[in-house]
Amino acid sequence: EAGVAQSPRYKIIEKRQSVAFWCNPISGHATLYWYQQILGQGPKLLIQFQNNGVVDDSQLPKDRFSAERLKGVDSTLKIQPAKLEDSAVYLCASSLSTGRLNEQYFGPGTRLTVT
Amino acid sequence: AQRVTQPEKLLSVFKGAPVELKCNYSYSGSPELFWYVQYSRQRLQLLLRHISRESIKGFTADLNKGETSFHLKKPFAQEEDSAMYYCALKGGAQKLVFGQGTRLTINP
Numbered sequence: 001e002a003g004v005a006q007s008p009r010y011k012i013i014e015k016r017q018s019v020a021f022w023c024n025p026i027s028g029h030a031t032l033y034w035y036q037q038i039l040g041q042g043p044k045l046l047i048q049f050q051n052n053g054v055v056d057d058s059q060l061p062k063d064r065f066s067a068e069r070l071k072g073v074d075s076t077l078k079i080q081p082a083k084l085e086d087s088a089v090y091l092c093a094s095s096l097s098t099g100r101l102n103e104q105y106f107g108p109g110t111r112l113t114v115t
Numbered sequence: 116a117q118r119v120t121q122p123e124k125l126l127s128v129f130k131g132a133p134v135e136l137k138c139n140y141s142y143s144g145s146p147e148l149f150w151y152v153q154y155s156r157q158r159l160q161l162l163l164r165h166i167s168r169e170s171i172k173g174f175t176a177d178l179n180k181g182e183t184s185f186h187l188k189k190p191f192a193q194e195e196d197s198a199m200y201y202c203a204l205k206g207g208a209q210k211l212v213f214g215q216g217t218r219l220t221i222n223p
Contacts (some may be wrong), residue, residue: 020205040215108158
């Protein structure tokens with residue numbers, strides 16, 4: 001089966017600009033996750049969707065970050081305005097559901113550089 | 116609060132030597148523990164989980180609730196084991212919390 005798709009793979013922007021990332025999960029996967037991975041650290045969950053509803057966005061900086069999954073399939077993550085500390089790899093993952101045995105499958109990530 | 120600590124950022128061993136990547140966690144309930152691996156130019160992927168009690172690519176990990184540890188072990192390292200390894204915990208909220216990762220290098 002096709003894996004999780006993300007675009008773009010790389011993005012360079014100046015601070016205060018806006019940027020959007022796109023994720024297409026594995027077909028049939030109800031749960032979608034966005035992670036932020038800063039250099040030298042492990043991935044940190046930003047937001048989790050179950051179908052098109054938000055399950056957890058407790059670590060999403062809501063003053064500048066937003067995410068949506070309108071039809072319960074694809075998702076977009078937006079940053080507006082970007083700060084230097086937003087430079088990171090943004091990972092999208094999906095799973096069938098959230099139960100104990102549901103494995104998360106990760107996309108290739110989008111590397112964002114804010115200058 | 117859920118927390119995962121991997122004390123070694125870098126670990127280098129020779130081919131054929133035993134490998135142990137350390138992972139300690141903090142969680143008041145009954146956690147699920149995982150090891151994820153990222154090979155060069157590949158995606159992050161699940162290596163193994165404690166509830167499966169299986170050996171994957173020769174790696175095993177035992178959950179020690181008394182020491183709150185979930186160390187990853189392999190008796191004889193191979194060059195293809197060189198990768199970034201992340202320990203992760205899933206608690207009551209079903210949210211994955213990752214450690215900082217250990218870069219394992221196997222020297223020929």
